[in-house]
Amino acid sequence: MSGSPLLAELIDALRCLPGVGGKSAQRMAFHLLERERERGLKLASVMEQAMQRIGHCSQCRNFSEDPLCSLCSSSSRERQVLCVVESPTDLAAIEQATGYRGQYFVLMGRLSPLDGLGPEELGLAQLSQRLGEGEIEELIIATNPTVEGEATAHYLAQLARAGGVRPTRLAHGVPLGGELEYVDRSTLAHAFGSRQLLD
Amino acid sequence: MSGSPLLAELIDALRCLPGVGGKSAQRMAFHLLERERERGLKLASVMEQAMQRIGHCSQCRNFSEDPLCSLCSSSSRERQVLCVVESPTDLAAIEQATGYRGQYFVLMGRLSPLDGLGPEELGLAQLSQRLGEGEIEELIIATNPTVEGEATAHYLAQLARAGGVRPTRLAHGVPLGGELEYVDRSTLAHAFGSRQLLD
Ligand SMILES: [Zn+2]
Ligand SMILES: [Zn+2]
Numbered sequence: 297m298s299g300s301p302l303l304a305e306l307i308d309a310l311r312c313l314p315g316v317g318g319k320s321a322q323r324m325a326f327h328l329l330e331r332e333r334e335r336g337l338k339l340a341s342v343m344e345q346a347m348q349r350i351g352h353c354s355q356c357r358n359f360s361e362d363p364l365c366s367l368c369s370s371s372s373r374e375r376q377v378l379c380v381v382e383s384p385t386d387l388a389a390i391e392q393a394t395g396y397r398g399q400y401f402v403l404m405g406r407l408s409p410l411d412g413l414g415p416e417e418l419g420l421a422q423l424s425q426r427l428g429e430g431e432i433e434e435l436i437i438a439t440n441p442t443v444e445g446e447a448t449a450h451y452l453a454q455l456a457r458a459g460g461v462r463p464t465r466l467a468h469g470v471p472l473g474g475e476l477e478y479v480d481r482s483t484l485a486h487a488f489g490s491r492q493l494l495d
Numbered sequence: 496m497s498g499s500p501l502l503a504e505l506i507d508a509l510r511c512l513p514g515v516g517g518k519s520a521q522r523m524a525f526h527l528l529e530r531e532r533e534r535g536l537k538l539a540s541v542m543e544q545a546m547q548r549i550g551h552c553s554q555c556r557n558f559s560e561d562p563l564c565s566l567c568s569s570s571s572r573e574r575q576v577l578c579v580v581e582s583p584t585d586l587a588a589i590e591q592a593t594g595y596r597g598q599y600f601v602l603m604g605r606l607s608p609l610d611g612l613g614p615e616e617l618g619l620a621q622l623s624q625r626l627g628e629g630e631i632e633e634l635i636i637a638t639n640p641t642v643e644g645e646a647t648a649h650y651l652a653q654l655a656r657a658g659g660v661r662p663t664r665l666a667h668g669v670p671l672g673g674e675l676e677y678v679d680r681s682t683l684a685h686a687f688g689s690r691q692l693l694d
Contacts, residue, residue, distance in 0.1 A: 300558045324513060326582070340546065344539035346504075347535040348536070350528055359525075387498070
């Protein structure tokens with residue numbers, strides 16, 4: 297009971313954010329009301345736009361408000377190298393940590409039959425077709441070094457070879473069982489630079 | 496560089512929330528887009544409403560979207576006891592931890608000359624007038640046990656006596672130098688229950 301039903305509603309709604317419980321939702325609401333109304337209004341407006349307009353890029357499957365994302369439509373990115381990641385978070389980690397200037401493909405998951413995630417759900421027919429078009433020379437497989445990520449990597453390497461494309465995998469350095477998202481930048485940059493040809 | 500300018504804008508805007516840095520803002524944005532679009536839209540709409548419509552109650556100064564907040568306008572709250580707190584967070588903590596059923600007055604700060612916070616900024620003329628109207632019999636002073644909170648308590652006790660009102664202070668139990676907001680519920684409930692008459 298705060299005296300304001302609308303405030304109670306705001307505190308409750310903030311709990312949809314990951315890692316935000318009742319106490320921090322309350323702190324966030326009070327902070328916005330006391331000190332950051334303008335930025336709160338801006339956040340509300342951007343959030344509404346983002347929820348309504350952001351879909352997926354038709355080429356790389358990453359989040360995008362346009363049919364073709366800004367990475368895919370950029371003329372300054374190399375077109376002979378394609379890096380496959382599980383999620384937009386992993387893509388962001390590689391962009392921030394490495395000097396990679398090629399293309400991406402975002403699986404939005406990993407092969408996981410128990411969760412109903414097969415080649416179709418991950419867009420692998422689309423990837424396979426692209427690999428067969430002849431422009432791509434190297435497929436950098438940057439799935440996570442987990443059991444499912446490794447199985448996905450194995451599958452992707454086969455797709456690459458079938459399309460006449462050289463598959464590579466990030467070098468050892470990424471801890472086994474870890475998630476790319478939590479690897480420190482220098483380790484990730486090193487692993488990315490020493491990626492190995494899969495044989 | 497995420498491939499989506501709108502997504503980058505959302506991640507940046509989320510950083511206006513307290514305790515949210517670049518990495519957690521990114522995690523929040525991806526979480527909403529991947530799994531919680533409906534709740535994200537709802538949050539955006541509630542946040543916009545709250546930033547635009549929530550002001551302060553004309554009687555207790557707490558946050559309220561109406562001229563009189565729901566606590567002040569409730570007919571089931573006692574009218575002879577008034578509890579003064581520094582912030583809406585402290586009010587919420589007392590409501591959640593104790594069985595208090597009286598009125599509140601929210602200073603929205605504490606006496607702090609160096610920060611330009613004097614009796615006028617805290618609405619003390621308004622409080623003084625209310626104390627002089629004869630309805631209130633006890634003023635529970637629940638400012639924080641910090642140096643400035645104690646100085647404010649001293650000032651409030653004088654106001655109460657001048658209005659013929661009995662001033663009380665929360666019992667020992669609240670750790671010195673601590674903030675009400677972080678005290679555990681049972682300690683706060685105990686301290687509230689054993690409040691002492693100031694002499
Ligand atoms: Zn794209
Ligand atoms: Zn009120």
